Amino acid sequence: MAEVIGLGYVIVEARDLGAWKAFASDLLGLEAAVETPDRLRLRMDDKTYRLDIRRGDTDGVTAIGWEVRGPEELEEIAARLESDGYSVERAAEDAVKARQVSGLVEFDDPGGQRLELFWGLLEANERFVSPTGARFVTGRGGMGHVFQFTAEDAAHRRLYQDLLGFRLSDVIEFAPGMTGTFLHANERHHSFAFASLPALSGVGHLMFEVTELDLVGRAWDKVLAGAAPVAASFGKHTNDEMLSFYVKTPSGFQVEYGYGGKLIDDATWAPARYDAASYWGHHRADPSEPDV
Ligand SMILES: [Fe+2]
Numbered sequence: 323m324a325e326v327i328g329l330g331y332v333i334v335e336a337r338d339l340g341a342w343k344a345f346a347s348d349l350l351g352l353e354a355a356v357e358t359p360d361r362l363r364l365r366m367d368d369k370t371y372r373l374d375i376r377r378g379d380t381d382g383v384t385a386i387g388w389e390v391r392g393p394e395e396l397e398e399i400a401a402r403l404e405s406d407g408y409s410v411e412r413a414a415e416d417a418v419k420a421r422q423v424s425g426l427v428e429f430d431d432p433g434g435q436r437l438e439l440f441w442g443l444l445e446a447n448e449r450f451v452s453p454t455g456a457r458f459v460t461g462r463g464g465m466g467h468v469f470q471f472t473a474e475d476a477a478h479r480r481l482y483q484d485l486l487g488f489r490l491s492d493v494i495e496f497a498p499g500m501t502g503t504f505l506h507a508n509e510r511h512h513s514f515a516f517a518s519l520p521a522l523s524g525v526g527h528l529m530f531e532v533t534e535l536d537l538v539g540r541a542w543d544k545v546l547a548g549a550a551p552v553a554a555s556f557g558k559h560t561n562d563e564m565l566s567f568y569v570k571t572p573s574g575f576q577v578e579y580g581y582g583g584k585l586i587d588d589a590t591w592a593p594a595r596y597d598a599a600s601y602w603g604h605h606r607a608d609p610s611e612p613d614v
Pocket residue numbers: 467469527528529578614
């Protein structure tokens with residue numbers, strides 16, 4: 323069965339590109355490869371971009387780009403989505419070019435979040451140079467993970483597991499009746515996670531993983547000095563064992579910046595169950611938010 327192989331890119335609409343430049347480059351260490359008054363295109367590895375921020379009148383995640391292996395896989399998954407009732411658009415040539423991919427289809431998830439499936443994201447000719455000396459864990463694990471709040475867990479489970487081919491990593495019961503589901507598409511512990519919580523919807527956070535704990539520590543010092551609003555303090559997750567902190571992006575959703583995430587081998591993996599998201603730390607600035 324054709325399936326998604328990882329998180330490829332994220333497209334964001336933002337009102338303040340200047341704030342995004344400082345946040346993404348100075349704090350996270352992403353490289354601003356394209357910078358115009360209306361556009362901030364950010365690299366984190368050999369790919370020509372991973373985060374594409376467009377100036378707009380609102381703030382939020384415009385599209386999440388999930389990678390598949392090739393054109394046959396793209397069509398197979400698109401047909402599967404259609405037979406399940408999703409309306410899938412085959413992107414026109416100019417849209418494919420704009421994303422710098424080889425093939426692209428688009429559809430909305432059950433909550434209305436735009437998702438894109440693509441294959442063949444362009445490799446850059448220039449070497450990736452981080453302004454903070456950061457190196458990111460990408461490659462086979464994709465660019466990181468997405469956590470999303472959902473109104474309907476069952477519909478998301480059906481979409482991601484049955485139609486897109488993600489596999490269950492584990493679940494965390496944050497509170498009675500409030501469960502987070504963590505799914506993998508490659509060796510990264512999770513590329514997508516979701517939970518239904520009252521009054522919260524859309525993308526909760528994106529996670530970027532760096533190759534050294536010191537990179538997280540130095541960034542945390544910058545956060546403590548005021549570089550970005552803290553969403554959750556430095557801590558260690560139970561399920562993926564990530565050492566990370568959470569900050570608010572200039573667009574309101576959060577970024578988890580971490581090190582040391584667990585890898586999954588499907589041959590031996592058995593999904594576990596947890597009743598807490600962190601062993602220590604990750605104290606939320608807003609206590610009503612779940613610790614994920
Ligand atoms: Fe996360």
